[in-house]
Amino acid sequence: xxxxxxxxxxxxxxxxxxxxxxxxxxxxxxxxxxxxxxxxxxxxxxxxxxxxxxxxxxxxxxxxxxxxxxxxxxxxxxxxxxxxxxxxxxxxxxxxxxxxxxxxxxxxxxxxxxxxxxxxxxxxxxxxxxxxxxxxxxxxxxxxxxxxxxxxxxxxxxxxxxxxxxxxxxxxxxxxxxxxxxxxxxxxxxxxxxxxxxxxxxxxxxxxxxxxxxxxxxxxxxxxxxxxxxxxxxxxxxxxxxxxxxxxxxxxxxxxxxxxxxxxxxxxxxxxxxxxxxxxxxxxxxxxxxxxxxxxxxxxxxx
Amino acid sequence: xxxxxxxxxxxxxxxxxxxxxxxxxxxxxxxxxxxxxxxxxxxxxxxxxxxxxxxxxxxxxxxxxxxxxxxxxxxxxxxxxxxxxxxxxxxxxxxxxxxxxxxxxxxxxxxxxxxxxxxxxxxxxxxxxxxxxxxxxxxxxxxxxxxxxxxxxxxxxxxxxxxxxxxxxxxxxxxxxxxxxxxxxxxxxxxxxxxxxxxxxxxxxxxxxxxxxxxxxxxxxxxxxxxxxxxxxxxxxxxxxxxxxxxxxxxxxxxxxxxxxxxxxxxxxxxxxxxxxxxxxxxxxxxxxxxxxxxxxxxxxxxxxxxxxxx
Numbered sequence: 001x002x003x004x005x006x007x008x009x010x011x012x013x014x015x016x017x018x019x020x021x022x023x024x025x026x027x028x029x030x031x032x033x034x035x036x037x038x039x040x041x042x043x044x045x046x047x048x049x050x051x052x053x054x055x056x057x058x059x060x061x062x063x064x065x066x067x068x069x070x071x072x073x074x075x076x077x078x079x080x081x082x083x084x085x086x087x088x089x090x091x092x093x094x095x096x097x098x099x100x101x102x103x104x105x106x107x108x109x110x111x112x113x114x115x116x117x118x119x120x121x122x123x124x125x126x127x128x129x130x131x132x133x134x135x136x137x138x139x140x141x142x143x144x145x146x147x148x149x150x151x152x153x154x155x156x157x158x159x160x161x162x163x164x165x166x167x168x169x170x171x172x173x174x175x176x177x178x179x180x181x182x183x184x185x186x187x188x189x190x191x192x193x194x195x196x197x198x199x200x201x202x203x204x205x206x207x208x209x210x211x212x213x214x215x216x217x218x219x220x221x222x223x224x225x226x227x228x229x230x231x232x233x234x235x236x237x238x239x240x241x242x243x244x245x246x247x248x249x250x251x252x253x254x255x256x257x258x259x260x261x262x263x264x265x266x267x268x269x270x271x272x273x274x275x276x277x278x279x280x281x282x283x284x285x286x287x288x289x290x291x292x293x294x295x296x297x298x299x300x301x302x303x
Numbered sequence: 304x305x306x307x308x309x310x311x312x313x314x315x316x317x318x319x320x321x322x323x324x325x326x327x328x329x330x331x332x333x334x335x336x337x338x339x340x341x342x343x344x345x346x347x348x349x350x351x352x353x354x355x356x357x358x359x360x361x362x363x364x365x366x367x368x369x370x371x372x373x374x375x376x377x378x379x380x381x382x383x384x385x386x387x388x389x390x391x392x393x394x395x396x397x398x399x400x401x402x403x404x405x406x407x408x409x410x411x412x413x414x415x416x417x418x419x420x421x422x423x424x425x426x427x428x429x430x431x432x433x434x435x436x437x438x439x440x441x442x443x444x445x446x447x448x449x450x451x452x453x454x455x456x457x458x459x460x461x462x463x464x465x466x467x468x469x470x471x472x473x474x475x476x477x478x479x480x481x482x483x484x485x486x487x488x489x490x491x492x493x494x495x496x497x498x499x500x501x502x503x504x505x506x507x508x509x510x511x512x513x514x515x516x517x518x519x520x521x522x523x524x525x526x527x528x529x530x531x532x533x534x535x536x537x538x539x540x541x542x543x544x545x546x547x548x549x550x551x552x553x554x555x556x557x558x559x560x561x562x563x564x565x566x567x568x569x570x571x572x573x574x575x576x577x578x579x580x581x582x583x584x585x586x587x588x589x590x591x592x593x594x595x596x597x598x599x600x601x602x603x604x605x606x607x608x609x610x611x612x613x614x
Contacts, residue, residue: 027509027517027518027519027520027522027523028416028520029520032519036413036416044425044429047432047490048431049441050432050441050442050445051438051441069456070452072453117337124330124331124334125335128328128330129324129328130325131321139347141541142599143346146350146548146599147548147549149549149551149591150349150350150594151345151591152574152575152578152579153574153579153587154348154350154353154588154591156578157363158348174341174345176338176341177338180492208331209330209334212334237434237435237436239436239437239552242579257437257556260437260440260443277435277436277438278436281435281436282427285431285434293426293495294499295499296498297500299496299499299535300532300534300535300537300538301538302534
C-alpha cells in the first residue's frame with residue numbers, strides 16, 4: 001500500500017520536474033524557492049487574518065466574545081449570531097432584509113446594465129471602423145486616471161436636475177458607465193474575436209447587432225464574466241452614498257458599518273453580517289477566477 | 304485604414320472621406336451611444352462643470368456669481384487645513400501608490416512560481432481583501448484601544464508595551480496604520496493583471512535567455528519577464544495611482560471624520576466637507592478641479608517615465 005503511494009508520488013514529481021526541467025535547473029535555486037514560499041506563507045496569513053477572525057467571531061457564543069484576554073479562535077462554535085442576525089433583520093426600524101434587498105437589487109441591475117452597455121461600446125470600438133473610435137478609446141483611457149471623487153460634487157447638481165437624488169437611479173445609472181469594464185472588454189475583443197469571421201458574417205448579410213450577440217459575445221465569454229465580477233463586487237461593496245438620505249434605500253454594507261461601530265455588544269452579529277457580506281463576492285471570484293485571469297492577460301496598455 | 308486612405312484620398316478630400324466612412328459605419332455610433340451618453344452626463348460634464356464652477360461662488364440656491372480666481376486664492380492663502388490636506392494626500396499617494404504597485408508585482412511574481420492549483424488558491428487569498436467589503440474594519444478590533452484589542456493585549460502580555468496604546472486615536476500611529484490597511488486592501492485589479500501577465504510571457508524567451516547567460520530568477524525577471532509585461536505594467540501603474548488618491552473611505556471608517564487634529568485629512572475629505580456638508584459648491588469645485596489635475600498629472604508623469612524605462 002505504502003509503496004504504491006510513494007510510487008505514485010514519485011511519478012507525480014517526475015512529471016512535474018519534466019514540465020519545469022529548464023526553469024528548475026538553470027535559473028531557480030532551492031534556497032530562493034524556500035525563501036519565496038516562506039514570504040508567501042507569512043504574508044498570506046496576514047492577508048486572511050481578518051477574514052479568519054470574522055468567521056471565528058461569527059461562530060462565538062456571547063461569553064467567548066467577552067473573554068479577557070481576547071481569544072482569536074472559537075472554542076464552542078454556535079450559529080446563534082447568524083440566527084440573531086436574521087432575527088434582527090425582522091424587527092429593526094428599517095427591516096434588515098430591506099438593506100439586503102437594496103444591495104442585491106443595485107448589484108444585479110447595475111452589473112447587468114454595465115455589462116451590456118460596455119460590451120456594445122467595446123465591440124463597436126474594437127470591430128467597427130468608424131471615424132473617431134481611437135479618440136473615444138483615448139478618452140476612456142484618460143478616464144481611468146481619475147476616480148469618482150472628482151465628479152461626485154458636480155454630479156450632485158446633475159442628480160438634482162434629473163430629480164434622482166434619493167432614488168435607486170442615483171446609484172445604478174452611473175454604475176452603467178464604469179470605464180474599466182469597457183477598457184478590458186475592448187482589449188479582449190481586439191485579440192480574441194477574429195476579423196475574418198466577422199467579415200464573412202457581414203458578407204452573408206448579418207446585421208451588426210446579430211453579429212454582436214451571435215458571434216462576438218460567445219467568443220468573449222471570459223471578458224464578460226470578468227466584467228460581471230468586477231462590477232458586481234464593486235456594487236455589492238458600495239456603502240454610504242452621498243446622494244441617498246432615506247434609510248430604506250441604504251445598502252447592506254452601510255448597515256454592517258453601523259452594527260460594527262455600535263460596539264462590542266453587537267460584535268457577534270456584526271461579524272456574522274461581515275461574513276455574509278464577504279462570502280458572496282469571494283464565491284463569485286472562486287467560480288470565475290480562470291476566466292478573469294484569461295481576460296486580464298489581454299488587459300495591457302499598448303503605447 | 305492608412306492604406307485605404309492613400310487610395311481614396313487622391314480623389315476626394317479627407318473631410319469627404321471621413322463623412323463617407325461615418326455614413327458607412329453608422330451602426331458603430333448607434334452601439335456606443337448608450338454608454339457614451341451616460342459617460343458624458345456622469346463623467347465629462349461633471350469635470351467640465353467643476354472647472355467652470357471653480358471660478359464662481361455657488362450655493363445651489365442662487366445663480367453662480369463669477370469671482371475669478373478667488374476660490375483658488377482662498378484655498379492656498381487662507382485655508383490651512385487644505386494645505387494640510389494636500390500634504391497628507393500627496394504623502395499618502397506617494398506611499399500607497401508605489402507600495403501597492405510593487406506589492407502586486409512581486410507577489411504576482413512569487414505566486415507565478417507555484418504550481419497551477421496552489422497558484423489559484425494563493426491568488427484568491429491575496430485578492431480577497433480587495434473584494435471583501437468592510438472586512439478591513441476588523442483591523443480596528445485588532446488595534447482596538449480598550450483591553451480587548453489583540454495588539455495591546457499581546458503587547459502587554461509579552462512586555463513590549465507598558466500600557467494600552469490608543470492606536471486609532473493617536474496622531475503618531477494613525478497615518479502608519481491607515482497606510483498599512485490601505486495597502487492590505489490594494490491587491491486588486493492590477494494584481495490580477497500582473498498574475499495574468501506573468502502567465503502569458505513566451506516560454507521560448509526564457510529558454511533563449513538561459514542560453515544567453517541569464518543566471519538567476521532576478522536577472523530573468525529584469526531582462527525577460529518585465530520587458531514583455533510592459534503593457535500590463537502600464538495599466539497596473541494607472542490603476543494603482545488612481546486608487547492611491549481614493550482611500551478616503553477607509554480613513555473615514557477607521558478614524559472617523561474629521562480625524563484627530565486633521566492628521567489624516569485628505570483632499571477628498573476637504574471636498575466632502577465643503578461640497579457635501581457646507582454646500583459651498585464653487586469652493587468645492589475648485590478643490591475637485593485641483594484633485595483632477597493632480598491625478599491626471601501624476602498618471603501622465605509616471606506613465607511617461609515607465610515608457611522611457613522600457614525602451
